[in-house]
Amino acid sequence: MTKNEKTEEKLKEFFKTYKTEIPDNGFSSKVMHQLPAEKDHSWIVWLIGAAGISFLLYFYIHTGILLNFIENLLVMHFDTLLISITVFPLICGIAILLWEKTKKTFSI
């Protein structure tokens, strides 16, 4: 056994001697009672989303864009339709993957 290994063993032994498990003794329930009440603000997201969709629908119907879009869909070739449907999620997916790869920061 080298000197370094001996030192390592000695320190491991030293810390092991003083390693103790601390009994809960009501600590968990005390913490649970003191936790702040969570306020649910998700309704704001839903409200803004619903308002946005309603506005867009009204705008598209009023200007005739929606009708025009449906007419175009009906006369479109199947392969063109398929490409136009899949290309956007594909580009988004690749962008997210690249973004995730570059993001290596450790956040809490």
Added chain:
Amino acid sequence: MSNRDDLYWITQFTLIGDNKAFEKLIGKYQSPIRRFFLNLTMGDASLSDDLAQETFMKAFVNIHSFQALSNFSTWLYRIAYNVYYDSVRTRKQFIELNVPEVDLYHQTNNAFSAEKIDFYKALQQLKKEEQTALILHYMEDKTQKEIAKIMNCPQGTVKTYLLKGRTKLIDYLNNEGYDKK
């Protein structure tokens, strides 16, 4: 219990709002987190419990930002480390006391650590960063990579802390005749 259990409880808590799942996480980690603080505060059980409580509260509030890039345990220790150093900074601003004297008072006045005086005396030979690195490595079985994440510093710095701390501690133990005990 593995990291998979942690992820299951975190999912239960964040998606369904099941507080029992969070209580299970506290139950699992209360002992290591309180022990970590107990060692850093040189056996001040009351302060350790306060810091541990603050740690779990911060975890509760910020759990939505946990991205599972590391173990939940590492994430929790990172919060604990920040809580401890915030408290050190705050105490430094308000208290100008002889720290070893205060520590000795606490060591001899709580049931948790009365028999641990030798251990705390040995730890007091080290700088705070060295103490933290050594406690995390030898007491809490964390790897250098995990310690680097917890202490938010490069792995090389952790290596230096461990090396310096190890040398100081082994010198102290040799001088105190730890082998013969």
